[in-house]
Amino acid sequence: MSPSTDGTRPVPSSTDGTRPACGRVGITEDAARLLGQIVERHGPVMFHQSGGCCDGSSPMCYPRGEFRVGAADVLLGDLPDETPFWMSADQFEYWRHTHLTVDVVPGRGSGFSLEAPEGVRFLIRSRLLTDDEVDRLDAHPPRTGADPGG
Numbered sequence: 001m002s003p004s005t006d007g008t009r010p011v012p013s014s015t016d017g018t019r020p021a022c023g024r025v026g027i028t029e030d031a032a033r034l035l036g037q038i039v040e041r042h043g044p045v046m047f048h049q050s051g052g053c054c055d056g057s058s059p060m061c062y063p064r065g066e067f068r069v070g071a072a073d074v075l076l077g078d079l080p081d082e083t084p085f086w087m088s089a090d091q092f093e094y095w096r097h098t099h100l101t102v103d104v105v106p107g108r109g110s111g112f113s114l115e116a117p118e119g120v121r122f123l124i125r126s127r128l129l130t131d132d133e134v135d136r137l138d139a140h141p142p143r144t145g146a147d148p149g150g
Contacts (some may be wrong), residue, residue, distance in 0.1 A: 024076040024099060024137060025085045031104040031122060032080050035061075038114050039081045045114060046084045047102065048073070049124070051091035059085070059102055059122045060113040071146035076100065086145070097134060098126040 027035065039045055044064040051057055060067075064084075072089035079085055079102065087095065102122055109121025129137065 024142065025079065025102065026099065027079045027102040028104070028125075031102045034104050034115060034118070034120065034122075035080060035083060035102075039083070042114055044082065046086065047079070047122075048086045048088075049091055050088045051094070057091075058109055058113070059124055061115055061122060062112070063114070069145040071144065073145040075143040075145075077142075089144070092142075095126070097129055099129055099133070101125045101127075 035045070038061060042063050045061050046064045046067065047059045047061055048067055048069070049057070049059045069086050070088070073086045074089055074092040076085045076087055076092075085100075085102070101124070103125050104115065104120050104122055106119065107121050108119065109116055109123075113122065115122055
């Protein structure tokens, strides 16, 4: 990774040794900084991306425990501050061959997402996974909301 001056350089995600190092989700420096501020104000949070139209296709940031994860939702990984990133199963089928990076841009998103009062919104940037990354990730299927601890 080369350094950047605009805050969009990805921040490495944490790994627990059971998931491949490439991971499915990451976060930019700017988004990680905002996430840290949100966690300071609201306590532990989570992301969920449901799909659909309008704000449904944007990652939503909620206080942890205030959004019920469905049995079919897929855990893509953990971001800084032990922040889980969940996605609906239908949406995951579309995005399963991509690496997603949470970023932040000026503008209003959904009024339900915790960053909305800041005048910014989280969004997803993506790139296709390499064949090697797909093979490593497929060898370790993601946890779903139906799994224990989900």
